[in-house]
Amino acid sequence: MIINQHTELFGVVGYPVNHSLSPTMQNAAFSESGLNAVYLAFETRDIGGCLKGMKALGIRGMSVTIPHKSAVIPLLDEVDGLAKRIGAVNTIINDEGRLIGYNTDAPAALKALEESTEVSGKTCLIIGAGGAARAIGFILRERGVHLTIANRTAARGEDLANSLGCAYVPLKELEVVETDLLVQTTPVGMYPKDEQCIISPGALKERTVVMDIIYNPFETRLLRIATARGCLTINGLGMFIHQGAEQFRLWTGLKPPIAAITRAVEMALTSAK
Numbered sequence: 085m086i087i088n089q090h091t092e093l094f095g096v097v098g099y100p101v102n103h104s105l106s107p108t109m110q111n112a113a114f115s116e117s118g119l120n121a122v123y124l125a126f127e128t129r130d131i132g133g134c135l136k137g138m139k140a141l142g143i144r145g146m147s148v149t150i151p152h153k154s155a156v157i158p159l160l161d162e163v164d165g166l167a168k169r170i171g172a173v174n175t176i177i178n179d180e181g182r183l184i185g186y187n188t189d190a191p192a193a194l195k196a197l198e199e200s201t202e203v204s205g206k207t208c209l210i211i212g213a214g215g216a217a218r219a220i221g222f223i224l225r226e227r228g229v230h231l232t233i234a235n236r237t238a239a240r241g242e243d244l245a246n247s248l249g250c251a252y253v254p255l256k257e258l259e260v261v262e263t264d265l266l267v268q269t270t271p272v273g274m275y276p277k278d279e280q281c282i283i284s285p286g287a288l289k290e291r292t293v294v295m296d297i298i299y300n301p302f303e304t305r306l307l308r309i310a311t312a313r314g315c316l317t318i319n320g321l322g323m324f325i326h327q328g329a330e331q332f333r334l335w336t337g338l339k340p341p342i343a344a345i346t347r348a349v350e351m352a353l354t355s356a357k
């Protein structure tokens with residue numbers, strides 16, 4: 085790729101971002117699509133300054149990650165309805181100086197689930213009550229899923245359950261999981277602490293579809309246990325790829341090159357070990 089005076093700049097803003105695979109994914113997408121564009125990681129706590137810089141320098145698009153997904157909302161010129169309802173933005177488009185926020189995490193999770201199973205009318209237990217749980221909870225509710233939130237900290241779990249109009253159970257009381265779908269959104273089981281599992285192995289029932297949004301490792305201990313019990317499992321790679329693919333589509337208007345970005349992300353994850 086030749087970087088020249090026409091190269092368009094994109095990036096991810098967060099703190100920290102040094103482990104982010106978004107630059108790997110988006111640069112693979114730009115390159116595969118023959119675009120003169122580059123995507124960088126910007127590690128900063130100053131989200132306000134970042135947005136001013138985006139406008140001043142004409143940075144075309146930005147991914148937003150921890151801890152800025154909620155804080156960025158009042159600083160934008162416009163926020164898409166779904167992102168507003170969720171209360172989190174993970175994507176900004178710079179439309180000729182107007183900064184517009186979207187949430188692609190939620191539709192990506194739904195897509196990853198729907199690639200494997202029908203969701204509407206089902207029951208779903210979401211483990212965790214952070215930003216990811218919130219995004220997934222809102223979109224599943226809009227799809228007619230009957231939700232329950234389980235969390236370690238009651239205040240946070242109850243708060244999310246109240247926003248979603250659903251039940252809350254304390255995580256430590258989860259002895260038997262009676263649900264059609266289980267979505268695990270906490271970092272428990274993530275590399276390098278990949279021997280951890282958020283629930284006791286005996287809690288799962290065979291008919292439950294289990295999704296873990298962790299993608300490193302591809303198969304978490306929870307998913308290994310679920311497979312051994314005969315459950316259908318969904319790893320976190322699909323959600324990660326789809327959220328980035330949708331960002332690419334929002335920024336460029338082009339069809340995302342899913343195969344190329346999946347290859348790039350899988351290669352980066354394998355070679356990092």
Ligand code: ATR
Pocket residue numbers: 150211212213214215216217235236237240241269270271272
């Ligand atoms: P994200 O935006 O990625 O969802 P987050 O907002 O930091 O991240 O939320 C992390 C979630 O994982 C929370 O539900 C957190 O539980 P608490 O509300 O009790 O903090 C959960 N979590 C993190 N570490 C955990 C652990 N070791 N055991 C159980 N839950 C954990």
